[in-house]
Amino acid sequence: MRALVLDHTLRLETNHPTPKVPPGEALIRVLKAGICGTDLQLIDGYMGFTGVLGHEFVGIIEQSRDRKNLVGQRVVGEINAACRTCPTCLADRLTHCPHRTTLGIDGRNGAFADYLCLPVENLHVLPDQITDDQAVFVEPLAAACHILQQVRVTTTDRVIVVGDGKLGLLCAQVLKSTGCHLSIVGHHPDGLAFLAQRGIRTVTHPDELFQAFDLVVEATGSAEGLRIAGRLVRPRGTLLVKSTYRGNISMDMTNFVINEVTLIGSRCGPFEPAIQMLQQGLVDVESLIHARYPLDRGLDAVECAGTKGSLKILLEMG
Amino acid sequence: MRALVLDHTLRLETNHPTPKVPPGEALIRVLKAGICGTDLQLIDGYMGFTGVLGHEFVGIIEQSRDRKNLVGQRVVGEINAACRTCPTCLADRLTHCPHRTTLGIDGRNGAFADYLCLPVENLHVLPDQITDDQAVFVEPLAAACHILQQVRVTTTDRVIVVGDGKLGLLCAQVLKSTGCHLSIVGHHPDGLAFLAQRGIRTVTHPDELFQAFDLVVEATGSAEGLRIAGRLVRPRGTLLVKSTYRGNISMDMTNFVINEVTLIGSRCGPFEPAIQMLQQGLVDVESLIHARYPLDRGLDAVECAGTKGSLKILLEMG
Numbered sequence: 001m002r003a004l005v006l007d008h009t010l011r012l013e014t015n016h017p018t019p020k021v022p023p024g025e026a027l028i029r030v031l032k033a034g035i036c037g038t039d040l041q042l043i044d045g046y047m048g049f050t051g052v053l054g055h056e057f058v059g060i061i062e063q064s065r066d067r068k069n070l071v072g073q074r075v076v077g078e079i080n081a082a083c084r085t086c087p088t089c090l091a092d093r094l095t096h097c098p099h100r101t102t103l104g105i106d107g108r109n110g111a112f113a114d115y116l117c118l119p120v121e122n123l124h125v126l127p128d129q130i131t132d133d134q135a136v137f138v139e140p141l142a143a144a145c146h147i148l149q150q151v152r153v154t155t156t157d158r159v160i161v162v163g164d165g166k167l168g169l170l171c172a173q174v175l176k177s178t179g180c181h182l183s184i185v186g187h188h189p190d191g192l193a194f195l196a197q198r199g200i201r202t203v204t205h206p207d208e209l210f211q212a213f214d215l216v217v218e219a220t221g222s223a224e225g226l227r228i229a230g231r232l233v234r235p236r237g238t239l240l241v242k243s244t245y246r247g248n249i250s251m252d253m254t255n256f257v258i259n260e261v262t263l264i265g266s267r268c269g270p271f272e273p274a275i276q277m278l279q280q281g282l283v284d285v286e287s288l289i290h291a292r293y294p295l296d297r298g299l300d301a302v303e304c305a306g307t308k309g310s311l312k313i314l315l316e317m318g
Numbered sequence: 319m320r321a322l323v324l325d326h327t328l329r330l331e332t333n334h335p336t337p338k339v340p341p342g343e344a345l346i347r348v349l350k351a352g353i354c355g356t357d358l359q360l361i362d363g364y365m366g367f368t369g370v371l372g373h374e375f376v377g378i379i380e381q382s383r384d385r386k387n388l389v390g391q392r393v394v395g396e397i398n399a400a401c402r403t404c405p406t407c408l409a410d411r412l413t414h415c416p417h418r419t420t421l422g423i424d425g426r427n428g429a430f431a432d433y434l435c436l437p438v439e440n441l442h443v444l445p446d447q448i449t450d451d452q453a454v455f456v457e458p459l460a461a462a463c464h465i466l467q468q469v470r471v472t473t474t475d476r477v478i479v480v481g482d483g484k485l486g487l488l489c490a491q492v493l494k495s496t497g498c499h500l501s502i503v504g505h506h507p508d509g510l511a512f513l514a515q516r517g518i519r520t521v522t523h524p525d526e527l528f529q530a531f532d533l534v535v536e537a538t539g540s541a542e543g544l545r546i547a548g549r550l551v552r553p554r555g556t557l558l559v560k561s562t563y564r565g566n567i568s569m570d571m572t573n574f575v576i577n578e579v580t581l582i583g584s585r586c587g588p589f590e591p592a593i594q595m596l597q598q599g600l601v602d603v604e605s606l607i608h609a610r611y612p613l614d615r616g617l618d619a620v621e622c623a624g625t626k627g628s629l630k631i632l633l634e635m636g
Contacts, residue, residue: 251568252566253567253583254562257561257585259414264579265571265574
């Protein structure tokens, strides 16, 4: 099969072995996949991953020994494959299983290929109303939905998202669904205009809003974004950190202590709320599609995803 | 009056003007005061404070225009003087009032003197059973009690305090009152023996306990302590940061995000719980007294407080 393989550099292989399906797993024919900021970080050496890249996808189940009724179903898949037997799993923190593998990120081949394998428990059959394009966004949208699992957001809360990239635009839409007073900091005119249409206040000079927010969501992945977020959060407010960072970050921790800020790290989220939000039309993900590439042009697609201001790039297996 | 005055360097003044009492405030004759790690940081230039140092004290009210019945009462005092009219105060976050002054720390002369002033609302009349020595610990003990206002701790929680200095020993005793499974990381044999007697597990090689704790309380004020704390907290656990730090700290923020750790900054706490804990004998503070100095030997006292392994130094106004 074809696959975009990362092994220090990224290359397109045309005769990569089709995966053998382990017990408890399903073989999925990938229809479309999305390129994420994390993919670009992995190419830069983050996690030291080698293998097939990609973790946002929609596909059709081709083989499933244990659950044959699933064959032919269109699915999306949660990316962390947990052991389901260790104390962490039994405490219902599957995404933190110390024995986990993660699709296209850690110890498991990913979705930028014609086929992938995932445990059957990780798969979610999609309702017909959700298009393939929309379905590719379920994984990052789930990460955005996770915010609402971690923090209670009410209509009177003053909330701001820092960063108007792909992740920021999803987080803003999810937060908007709560009815809170929502702002976003960014500098991409298209992204900000998209959100302004949806009733979200857009901010380009954030330092004027010193300590004005109950909840700040940092979605830039940059040290500068984290610095801005730290200035925007009010004393005893919450700073939810939705991004990972390149290397260590120099932080004024004393400022967080004096202001008694709560910092919450946030990673993968639950798929069902994301699927429901798409089904109910609460989130517009299709406007975030920047370009489409066939898998054969995967290297060009990744290059395009790396250009400044680029939104979601889809790979189509065709 | 006599006063230990910080103005780039610390000096003892013997004819410092006795404070004039502003409306709404009381004049307090200081009986005893305690030297805190923050005092040492202030001497090193933290906050740029100039004025009379000191914020842990017990004293007698000598003047109180508005509440004359308080005159002669023995009191301790909350150190943040808030405006009580701004949005932050009206939201009941008095210790975060942007217009606040803080006793011996920011914009207000402190307790290493014969007299100090504080707003009447800040004062707590002490029950007779609490000795003067114990009373000096109400302020730092309140900071330790604040942990239980910020985090719910249950008997099944695995909790560890990092740091067996003055603050760590108070935090450990407060946490022990919850019945949780409590450990402490330290390297001072006396402090650890004191806690071991109280049924607290003492740890000298913390790296063996990787991600073993639901709640970690960082009480060292050092970058190394924060690094250790970050390794001890389990995925989705809580790291409560009780100390301030010298300058910026280089942090692996990505690790906190991947493990979805909650970091909570923690500062001053409520006096009533601290007074109650002392009254009920739940906390032994007198064992933490390292030495006593008369105010006239204040500079020696501060030097002693700065020596490694020193616990609480009391200044006695006599």
